[in-house]
Amino acid sequence: MQVITVTADAETFTCNAYLVLGERSVLVDAGAMDGVVDAIREHTDTLDAVVxxxxxxxxxxxxxxxxxxxxxxxxxxxxxxRRDSPIADGDTVRIGDEEFEAVHTPGHADDHLAFIGDSTIFSGDVVVHDDGAFDYGSFGRTDMAGQSREELIDSIREILARMPDSVENMYAGHGEEFHGEVRDVIETALERAEKREPKYPE
Structure with missing residues (x-):
């Protein structure tokens, strides 16, 4: 399974949009980068799904x-x-060559999902490896209207409860991809979130 960050060359703010090639070609998030369609076409002529x-x-x-x-x-x-199919908590989605469980993970956004497979997690914004706040184990912001630190903490705990120890690849909505002890990264993020301190001190 090949994972390509098609927004890697973005010059303006965007999430990481991941093109996953394999048995089923899937784009995880579309991003906000002009030219993302051309970036996808550099790698494939067909796209089965966007999740x-x-x-x-x-x-x-x-x-x-x-x-x-x-x-x-x-x-x-x-x-x-333009949604063709809803995804509910616990549903299984094939991304590339792997089956992923959709885990409803609110806190940063009410509709947030993380996708957990045997080797890989697409964690969106609920938990990331690095960002402007922390370099190893960070969490999504919860200081805007409609967001909840308590819900986000529960969501990170749910990821840890449902994620197999075999996961060694982490692709988050922001920051760099990570390969290694993913559970340690997420546990570090949880510890920081549980302090309930502002993520971005003034």
């Missing part, structure tokens, strides 16, 4: 462009005008 971790603007701004360019199915937790 969304959540529908914040930096994850879906280019969604219409991607769906217009490819005859791809759209899967998401919450309704979207």
């Amino acid at each position: 969304l971790t959540h529908q914040h603007g930096d994850h879906v701004a280019q969604l219409d462009a991607v769906l217009d360019a490819f005859d791809a199915e759209l899967l998401a937790y919450s309704p979207h005008p």
Whole structure:
């Protein structure tokens, strides 16, 4: 299974949009980078599906462009005008060559999903390896309207409870991809989130 960050060359703010090639070609989030369709076409002419971790603007701004360019199915937790299939907590989704369990992980966003497989997690924004706040084990921001630190803490705990120890690849909505002791990264993020301190001190 090959995972390509098709927004890697973005010059403006976007999430990481991941093109996963294998038995089923899937884009995890569409991002907000102009030219993402061209970046996808550098690697494949077909796209079977787009799955969304959540529908914040930096994850879906280019969604219409991607769906217009490819005859791809759209899967998401919450309704979207172009959604073909809903994804509920516990559903299984094939991404690339692997089956992933969808885990509802609110806190950063009410509709947030993480996708957990045997070797890989697409964690969206609920937990990341690195960002502007922490370099090893960080968590999604919860200081904006509709967000909840308590829900996010519960979501990270749920990921740890449902994630097999065999997971060694972490692809988050922001920051760098990580390969190694993914559980340790997520446990570190949980410890930081549980302190209930502002993520970005003024």
